[in-house]
Amino acid sequence: MTMTSPNNVQRKTVQPLGGVSPSRMRQAISQAEQAALLACVTIETVTGHAELEQVFGLFEKVWQPESGNPPVHRDMMKALAHSGNYVAGAFRGGDLIGGSVAFFEEPQHRSLHSHITGILPNVQNGHIGLALKLFQRAWALERGILHVRWTFDPLVARNAYFNVSKLGAFPIQYLPRFYAPMNDSLNGGADSDRLLIDWEIGSSKVSDVVAGSGEVPTPESLGASELLSISEAGLPVLKSTKNRFVTVATPNDVYTLRKSDPAAANDWRLAVRETLGGVLAENGVVLAVTRTGKYVLDRAPGTQAGRTTAEVTS
Structure with a gap:
């Protein structure tokens, strides 16, 4: 497929190999x-x-x-x-x-x-x-x-x-x-x-x-708790919560931070590795990311109303 002009699009169509209608x-x-x-x-x-x-x-x-x-x-x-x-x-x-x-x-x-x-x-x-x-x-x-x-x-x-x-x-x-x-x-x-x-x-x-028609969950709609937040000074703040839905913040501008304060940028790297990486390693999933770069996570996918799928269907 080649788009030759935004106002006059021409395509060399390749026959689909299957998988989509x-x-x-x-x-x-x-x-x-x-x-x-x-x-x-x-x-x-x-x-x-x-x-x-x-x-x-x-x-x-x-x-x-x-x-x-x-x-x-x-x-x-x-x-x-x-x-x-x-x-x-x-x-x-x-x-x-x-x-x-x-x-x-x-x-x-x-x-x-x-x-x-x-x-x-x-x-x-x-x-x-x-x-x-x-x-x-x-x-x-x-x-x-x-x-x-x-x-x-x-x-x-x-x-x-x-x-x-x-x-x-x-x-x-x-x-x-x-x-x-x-x-x-x-x-x-x-x-x-x-x-x-x-x-x-x-x-x-x-x-x-x-x-733009898909539903994107928000921290507010899920009642999510903060697992990693950002301080007034722009530094990472680790928090403890047992909530199923959690959020993991990111720095406002990591590119600038790496130049102005490499130590703080590294603190963010380690904090996100521990929180976001930890949730994913335990089979959690990312549901959404906010405009400010806050990850919205489900630490127990496949559960309903606090009970596992097996409990619901048994």
């Missing part, structure tokens, strides 16, 4: 088209050397990595694109302003791992990220892929909110020190804890969330 496929394509219109971008898969060089340069501008350690090398992107994997760019007025790279993963290429997505800092918060992800979703569904997975830094509040509450994807595993320390402008050499997230792209739930 034609109506769901049309809906996914329509949602991707509308997102591109909203962001005023053209989104295309990228295969040529010149365009791949632009994507490489964009990632360099966004992450500003240490010398010799780019987020993804141009030669690797060429190999991925040539072998049918996913490299895409978002263009506005002929200029590349966003890019994304993904590759197939097991089992049997029924899922896609989205390795990296970046947008130039001066155009962020303009719906470009949504357009890139919905284009990726439609591209994957056309190829019979039902799940897209990726990792993200759990301390970045805006990404957590976007991934969970705007896209309808949910964290499935907390991964401490997933990468080696990353010495770039965003990570600052800190521990690279990540959340692995799963996006069930063919589900009605995801379609509803993307359309």
